[in-house]
Amino acid sequence: MKVNFVDLKAQYKTIKPEVDAAIAEVIANTAFVNSRSFEADFANYIGTKHCVGVGNGTDALFMAMKSMGFGPGDELITAANTFIATAEGIGWTGATPVFVDCDPVTYCIDPAKIEAAITPNTKAIVPVHLYGQAADMDPIMEIAAKHGLKVIEDCAQSHGGTYKGRVTGTIGDAGCFSFYPGKNLGAYGDAGAVVTNDEELATKIRKLGDHGSNVKYQHDFQGTNSRMDGIQGAVLSVKLKHLDKWSARRNAVAARYNAGLKDVCIVPQTADDIKHVWHLYVIQVNNREEVMKHLTEQDIACGIHYPVALPVTPAYAGLGYNADQFPVACGIQDNILSLPMHGDLTDEDVDLVISEVLKVAK
Numbered sequence: 341m342k343v344n345f346v347d348l349k350a351q352y353k354t355i356k357p358e359v360d361a362a363i364a365e366v367i368a369n370t371a372f373v374n375s376r377s378f379e380a381d382f383a384n385y386i387g388t389k390h391c392v393g394v395g396n397g398t399d400a401l402f403m404a405m406k407s408m409g410f411g412p413g414d415e416l417i418t419a420a421n422t423f424i425a426t427a428e429g430i431g432w433t434g435a436t437p438v439f440v441d442c443d444p445v446t447y448c449i450d451p452a453k454i455e456a457a458i459t460p461n462t463k464a465i466v467p468v469h470l471y472g473q474a475a476d477m478d479p480i481m482e483i484a485a486k487h488g489l490k491v492i493e494d495c496a497q498s499h500g501g502t503y504k505g506r507v508t509g510t511i512g513d514a515g516c517f518s519f520y521p522g523k524n525l526g527a528y529g530d531a532g533a534v535v536t537n538d539e540e541l542a543t544k545i546r547k548l549g550d551h552g553s554n555v556k557y558q559h560d561f562q563g564t565n566s567r568m569d570g571i572q573g574a575v576l577s578v579k580l581k582h583l584d585k586w587s588a589r590r591n592a593v594a595a596r597y598n599a600g601l602k603d604v605c606i607v608p609q610t611a612d613d614i615k616h617v618w619h620l621y622v623i624q625v626n627n628r629e630e631v632m633k634h635l636t637e638q639d640i641a642c643g644i645h646y647p648v649a650l651p652v653t654p655a656y657a658g659l660g661y662n663a664d665q666f667p668v669a670c671g672i673q674d675n676i677l678s679l680p681m682h683g684d685l686t687d688e689d690v691d692l693v694i695s696e697v698l699k700v701a702k
């Protein structure tokens with residue numbers, strides 16, 4: 341591969357001594373379950389009182405919503421274009437995901453379309469800070485306050501990103517993070533976390549992930565097993581120290597792509613007063629299949645995020661939506677293309693990708 345989509349080997353080379361020492365220490369201490377030290381580091385970084393480490397980002401969403409008491413008969417509003425995990429988190433509480441179309445410029449949930457989706461059963465809004473850009477939170481928080489709804493932020497792609505100076509994950513009632521290896525802050529396995537200022541909620545989530553218990557063998561309710569393991573926490577604490585530097589590099593890469601590609605395709609735009617952390621760099625081209633084929637032949641990795649909008653994905657066919665109800669999410673589906681994006685891309689890598697895209701994109 342000439343240019344990787346994500347390059348965890350290149351990243352590891354830059355942090356090997358630190359990461360190896362941190363992992364060795366966990367093994368020496370046999371501290372395999374729980375990661376209190378990373379939880380404290382991450383709460384401090386994000387700026388919330390609490391951080392609860394869990395097994396993965398999907399669990400973070402499910403456990404936050406379950407701990408808020410949502411279940412069968414409840415409706416939770418989320419974006420039509422996101423990774424399926426956002427809707428799965430809602431679905432596993434027993435509640436129903438209600439999809440709302442996205443904004444054509446930021447690709448995040450369109451706040452102007454939320455109120456039409458509210459019914460007497462609506463309990464919460466679950467905005468996703470998609471591709472690393474914060475959703476438009478002010479109108480979302482206003483609608484939530486007006487209708488008495490909770491707000492759970494899906495921050496799986498927005499580690500360290502901000503909205504009008506506020507860090508994503510601190511604006512709603514809870515922020516849910518994934519540390520899947522390919523995320524901006526990635527573990528060496530699966531991991532996730534919920535951040536919140538609500539102590540009661542944090543305690544419930546922690547108990548839910550530890551068999552309904554905070555005292556050994558005293559089970560207050562039926563929980564599950566979803567904790568962040570010690571090795572993941574140790575790796576994440578090391579990587580957290582480098583996150584802002586990596587985000588800055590992603591930002592420079594995006595600026596270079598934008599400058600090189602803006603005349604031939606639709607390049608991503610950042611709304612005012614947002615710190616975008618560029619989990620993904622997504623363009624729109626009219627001849628996507630041709631561009632993908634060409635890039636693949638040149639050994640340049642690319643992807644589609646996401647190929648099918650959730651309302652029309654087979655898993656949610658039962659909800660009875662059709663593509664006409666989501667003109668933006670369904671309209672961009674055949675044109676969106678994600679180019680390589682990570683903190684170890686060189687200017688030469690970026691220039692190569694730009695020149696190959698320019699050869700074929702229409």
Ligand SMILES: *Cc1c(COP(=O)(O)O)cnc(C)c1O
Nearest residue numbers: 396397398423425426496518520
């Ligand atoms: C990755 C991701 C998740 C799920 O995280 P996992 O750790 O893979 O379970 C949830 N929401 C979004 C938007 C994601 O990108």
